[in-house]
């Protein structure tokens with residue numbers, strides 16, 4: 602429209618056609634630039650709003666099942682690719698193909714080696730070309746890996762009459778606050794008293810998001826002033842929870858500081874101070890890993906584990922990824938039990954992790970045994 606006005610103006614003033622064309626093109630370019638800048642501004646506003654937007658309400662009754670959460674891994678991830686491999690004529694070098702599928706999935710090199718060695722050890726040469734045999738051997742070894750990791754009891758229980766203190770950590774955006782909200786909701790459904798503590802004092806929005814969850818599930822939220830020392834906020838928060846006879850306390854923590862070293866140092870300090878507020882705290886240190894980040898999640902867990910001794914893992918966003926194979930890598934490489942999996946954004950979309958059920962749902966394809 603701007604270019605039409607420019608063209609007619611230029612003609613009316615008696616300029617020649619080429620001048621009119623240049624003016625029109627110039628104005629057109631400005632208009633396009635304006636549109637692009639405006640749109641990208643809108644985009645970034647939406648993205649930041651998304652990060653801090655209120656969580657979906659508990660009145661959304663439907664809850665995603667583990668099977669729903671694993672749909673993409675089953676239909677698009679390594680399981681689907683193995684299924685395709687086995688659906689046609691089995692070639693002699695099927696084991697090479699299986700290895701390639703596993704290596705290019707999110708299971709990781711080390712765990713792929715373990716699975717391949719196990720196949721070669723447990724199956725005879727003939728069986729290595731039988732679909733059913735290979736499929737069920739893979740399934741058995743996967744179960745073994747996960748059941749072994751799940752058997753590690755790393756957390757502890759509080760003394761009688763004291764609250765169970767759970768520290769929740771993980772890099773920013775992985776789903777810490779959302780998972781705390783979901784866990785608190787479950788405990789509140791059982792009428793247990795829960796207190797939430799906003800240990801991320803660096804962003805006001807972090808505490809606000811926790812407060813929204815607190816109001817929603819009926820749990821008091823303790824927060825400090827923006828920029829306050831996280832350790833003192835956490836100490837005071839736990840003492841308040843103790844005074845209020847809370848049965849569970851969840852500590853939300855920062856996912857990002859100026860440097861990783863600062864963050865690890867801060868988390869160490871926060872962890873130490875908890876033991877001064879309640880003996881034996883934290884009883885659980887849950888690391889939140891975003892399944893969509895694949896193998897990076899394992900590196901993150903190693904780093905946080907060095908600083909804080911993680912006792913369990915919450916694996917979020919399984920519903921948004923075909924990289925569910927990461928669960929097997931986590932079990933094999935970290936030996937830290939996966940306690941919960943997030944299968945959606947709604948308050949009920951958190952499932953207890955059960956190794957056998959997980960393997961059943963994962964390998965539940967038409968091409969499977």
Ligand SMILES: Nc1nc2c(ncn2[C@@H]2O[C@H](COP(=O)(O)OP(=O)(O)OP(=O)(O)O)[C@@H](O)[C@H]2O)c(=O)[nH]1
Nearest residue numbers: 773774775776777778779856917918943944945946
């Ligand atoms: N699809 C899906 N989304 C999830 C899941 N868990 C969390 N989210 C979404 O992930 C986004 C980030 O979640 P938060 O809980 O704010 O993450 P955080 O770790 O507290 O982030 P910071 O406080 O910025 O460090 C939100 O939009 C959540 O709704 C899940 O299991 N599935």
Ligand SMILES: [Mg+2]
Nearest residue numbers: 777778807810
């Ligand atoms: Mg948060």
